[in-house]
Amino acid sequence: MTDIDATDCRILAILQRDSSVSMEELSEQVNLSRNACWRRVKNMEAAGVIRGHAAILDAEKLGCGLAALVFIRAANHDPDWLEKFRRAVATIPHVVEAYRMSGDLDYMLKVQVADMRAYDRFYQKLIRTVPLADVSASFVMEEIKENRGLPLEPV
Amino acid sequence: MTDIDATDCRILAILQRDSSVSMEELSEQVNLSRNACWRRVKNMEAAGVIRGHAAILDAEKLGCGLAALVFIRAANHDPDWLEKFRRAVATIPHVVEAYRMSGDLDYMLKVQVADMRAYDRFYQKLIRTVPLADVSASFVMEEIKENRGLPLEPV
DNA sequence: CGTGAAACAGACCGACC
DNA sequence: GGTCGGTCTGTTTCACG
Numbered sequence: 001m002t003d004i005d006a007t008d009c010r011i012l013a014i015l016q017r018d019s020s021v022s023m024e025e026l027s028e029q030v031n032l033s034r035n036a037c038w039r040r041v042k043n044m045e046a047a048g049v050i051r052g053h054a055a056i057l058d059a060e061k062l063g064c065g066l067a068a069l070v071f072i073r074a075a076n077h078d079p080d081w082l083e084k085f086r087r088a089v090a091t092i093p094h095v096v097e098a099y100r101m102s103g104d105l106d107y108m109l110k111v112q113v114a115d116m117r118a119y120d121r122f123y124q125k126l127i128r129t130v131p132l133a134d135v136s137a138s139f140v141m142e143e144i145k146e147n148r149g150l151p152l153e154p155v
Numbered sequence: 156m157t158d159i160d161a162t163d164c165r166i167l168a169i170l171q172r173d174s175s176v177s178m179e180e181l182s183e184q185v186n187l188s189r190n191a192c193w194r195r196v197k198n199m200e201a202a203g204v205i206r207g208h209a210a211i212l213d214a215e216k217l218g219c220g221l222a223a224l225v226f227i228r229a230a231n232h233d234p235d236w237l238e239k240f241r242r243a244v245a246t247i248p249h250v251v252e253a254y255r256m257s258g259d260l261d262y263m264l265k266v267q268v269a270d271m272r273a274y275d276r277f278y279q280k281l282i283r284t285v286p287l288a289d290v291s292a293s294f295v296m297e298e299i300k301e302n303r304g305l306p307l308e309p310v
Numbered sequence: 311c312g313t314g315a316a317a318c319a320g321a322c323c324g325a326c327c
Numbered sequence: 328g329g330t331c332g333g334t335c336t337g338t339t340t341c342a343c344g
Contacts, residue, residue, distance in 0.1 A: 004217065012217070015210035019174075022320065033329050038322075051211045055170035057305050061204045062159065062167070064305055069256070069263065089299055093306035098299035101224070105293060108224065112305055138260060144244055144253040147302075150212050150219055150267055151248035177337060188312050193338075 004049065007032065008040055009152045012049070015041075016149035019053050063114050064094070066139065070109040073134035081130070088129045094122050111137075159204065162187065163195055164307045167204070170196075171304035174208050218269050219249070221294065225264040228289035236285070243284045249277050266292075 004012075010030045014021060021029075027037035044050045059065050075081060089098045089109065097110040113119045119137070127135065159167075165185045169176065176184075182192035199205045214220050230236060244253045244264065252265040268274045274292070282290065 012210070012212055016212055017209065018207055019210040020208040023322095024320075034321095035323085035330080036328055039328090042322090047216070049213055049216045051213050052173055053175040053208060053210055054172065054304065055167070055174040055208055056206045057167060057171055058204055058206050059305055061202070062305055062307065067254075069254075086299060093308060095300060096305065097302050099222075099224075099295045100297040100299055102294040102296055107299070108293075138263075139257040140254045141257055142255040144241060144255055144262070145250060147252050149209065150214055150217055150251065152217065153248055178339095179337075189338095190313080190340095191311055194311090197339095 072107040075131040075133040227262040230286040230288045
């Protein structure tokens, strides 16, 4: 596997912000020839460093402008419950992200819905599907920093 | 502004998962001619429904495989503090997302770092920069559902 | 909205220094 | 890594039904 140098990082930083740039522009910005730049990009795609490309959509304009963080404590920890929980999370499209966490909260979901009413519908649906010991939600009032991708500066 | 119909939604669903598809493939998948499909995409880009394109990178391979959620209560709520906090959040690249929340937690950050030691460095840096009343972190043990984009169907 | 066709840009990929 | 130059796919616009 190729290891990532500073130039690769610059390429990645650009691409994770805007992958619609042409090779021409990209190579100029990192001071490489078009071909050298292209080879680096291809290498990183092959290595899986670049996993893919996605269109970034506007939540507001698509009618799901309310984001909620849902903190969950499991009712029990048997594999059967876990399986059901996972399935629910995978199935419901409004669950945008789901994490199993350390500490005393078991799971956190990020949920994207139209409004409070929609959230409540989601909530009812969730607890109908999976028994949950403790659920609490907090709503996103303001996005201070939106996902700009991974930190690529050497720490 | 164009309103989004079911076909548009199908286009968006495909693009937010993989925007590297060609117009040819995309149009086939939604049963439109290449041209008609292209017009829809351009319209949605112009309308800002499609905000851009991004490369999806592999956190593990880029040495920031540890994600933490940081829950913060502000030391005080004067505008001066807020300004400082915002600046810190915007500046530190390891803060991947930041939200002002409802309820009794004020802010939540998602932080992406190499490991625990790196997290501690981040933490020290943060509290050195901004006074914080209460900070607690929880670490992502497992990503159950990774960001697959917005839900494109009603609840 | 569909078709076809034409013009063009840019990706892609060899060979070579 | 740079350069050259080629092919070829895909985008972008036509005009028209």
